[in-house]
Amino acid sequence: MAFEGLAERLQGSMKKIKGKGKVTEQDVKDMMREVRLALLEADVNFKVVKQFIKDVKERAVGQEVMDSLTPGQQVIKVVNEELTELMGGEQSRLNTAQKPPTVVMMVGLQGAGKTTTTGKLALHLRKKHNRKPLMAAADIYRPAAIKQLETLGKQLDMPVFSMGDQVSPVEIAEKAVAEAKEEHHDYVLIDTAGRLHVDDDLMGELDQIKAAVKPDEVLLVVDSMTGQDAVNVAESFNERLGITGIVMTKLDGDTRGGAAISVKAVTGKPIKFAGMGEKSDALEPFHPERMASRILGMGDMLSLIEKA
Amino acid sequence: SKTRESFVGAMNELMMDYRTVDEEFFEELEDILIASDVGVNTVMELVDELREEALRQNIKKSVDLQPLISEKLSELLVRDEQETKLNMQEDSLTVILFVGVNGVGKTTTIGKMAQKFKNEGRRVMLAAGDTFRAGAIEQLEVWGERAGVEVVKQQAGSDPAAVMYDAIQSAKSRKADVLLCDTAGRLQNKVNLMKELEKVKRVLTREIPEAPHEVLLVLDATTGQNAMTQAKMFGEATDVSGIVLTKLDGTAKGGIVLAIRNELDIPVKFVGLGEKVEDLHEFDPDQYVHGLFADVIEREEQESS
């Protein structure tokens, strides 16, 4: 029941075309069926898959079969290159304000990992960039959400701005930025409550926060186990708020993580970081090519092809 | 059965316009099911069977294929009415263990369920078995306060198995009817954490041989194919007896539960439809299936009006 990687999936079609000089249209069609299944099993959105297959097909037909590669490997190579490109270059830097503090807003669905990632980013900024961030507790809804951020703050010895849960998140965000200016913090990381993209009131609240503090980054935090719905979520958050980047969390699991492709494809915004665990130091830059081979389920195959 | 009838209803609406059964039709059906996160294997199997059957019986019109589709899909659904019910002990302590990956809604579901049992007149206690995540104990305490039920806890960082031991002793001595046990979220590929969970369960069984009476796996409806592996691994570690499918108030359909039913035979018992205490409902397959095709039905209604 374990997911088959693309390589295994292509075995059959590869055998058929061994020894041919050119990859024919029918070969490509057969193989594309397998590519489609592999991507769907990896949770890439089906509409994104459709477009992707169309693009790859055009590139793959009529290619000379290279001596060093089987036609199947060649198709994998093309698929992998296109996927990597679709996910964008490596970017793990946050936008910075011309005049500090840089304001970062964390947004996303319930339980995606916003609060945990807020702590991770704060630590990352201090450790890697020698910055002095302030975390702001603007989730007044979830039980003990403020306590959660404060506990992280204590563990990391990182200041947390909070005003309890009887003050509006907009006001908390504004006051946090004011405090940061006064206390010379160069970053303010605003943790917001999880919300559904279809919850008009709560999405409106994010709008208001954004208008009030004019963030330099609006980071959409996405659980990498998300399925087909990832496109709806990312599209809604992006249209409503204009996100500036994405963080994929829980990549320490065994999910294929096809949601990464979906969210990138529908928003066009860069995936900046990968969450790799529950601990505060488990944040890494996002590597598009690693993600591509993970989604296709074939680490070894790719290193083989790269040598060819 | 009721499920089957309503499903037929949904399919009727889906195929209102007497379409020809061609490749495009099957592809659309595939897309609908895949968009709902029904497992790819399950969808492909299902649609392939339908293709063959259509060919064999020379079925040309979608309406003629529809009973077949209904039958196939309802086979994947609830098999008997009792299976959504919890295994409650009427005159002794019932212990329910909650397990699942990070952030799916375990603690929230416990809070909702505590209130539900309280309303039924039962004495409820909660066990704060997540000693790891920042603020997890406090979160459960808020839910305990809301429902007016006692929370057994130790300090953050202590051994969850020890918390469970304490909790079951307190529950016995206070003559509680139900003990709801929270655990820390963990990804199913973390071997040590899964071992820890097995130990937590063993402690419960050692104190009461039939306990836990239910092991509920909490799944987030937004989750895609990975939910299958979750069900498999948590099932192996803790012998899961039922699923709580949360966050169905969003646009995700959680269709992977069909594949889980198909491959692992674990029934859905409850669904979460929001963050409030009243947002927990018994699983209603009728409503669920209708939800799978809701978008299509809406679209067709718009087109035909």
Ligand SMILES: Nc1nc2c(ncn2[C@@H]2O[C@H](COP(=O)(O)OP(=O)(O)OP(=O)(O)O)[C@@H](O)[C@H]2O)c(=O)[nH]1
């Ligand atoms: N394994 C793993 N767990 C993570 C990661 N990021 C977050 N988590 C866990 O996911 C769960 C939810 O994380 P939170 O940070 O509370 O999520 P949130 O988005 O703030 O949740 P709400 O505020 O309720 O919307 C917690 O158990 C975290 O420990 C990650 O990268 N890997």
Ligand SMILES: Nc1nc2c(ncn2[C@@H]2O[C@H](COP(=O)(O)OP(=O)(O)OP(=O)(O)O)[C@@H](O)[C@H]2O)c(=O)[nH]1
């Ligand atoms: N919209 C919606 N949100 C939900 C539902 N159930 C839980 N949530 C939210 O999901 C987030 C995570 O819920 P928790 O109960 O903390 O999840 P958990 O599984 O205990 O998380 P960890 O202990 O960190 O693994 C919170 O923001 C909840 O309010 C639901 O049915 N619908």
Ligand SMILES: [Mg+2]
């Ligand atoms: Mg949070």
Ligand SMILES: [Mg+2]
């Ligand atoms: Mg919890």
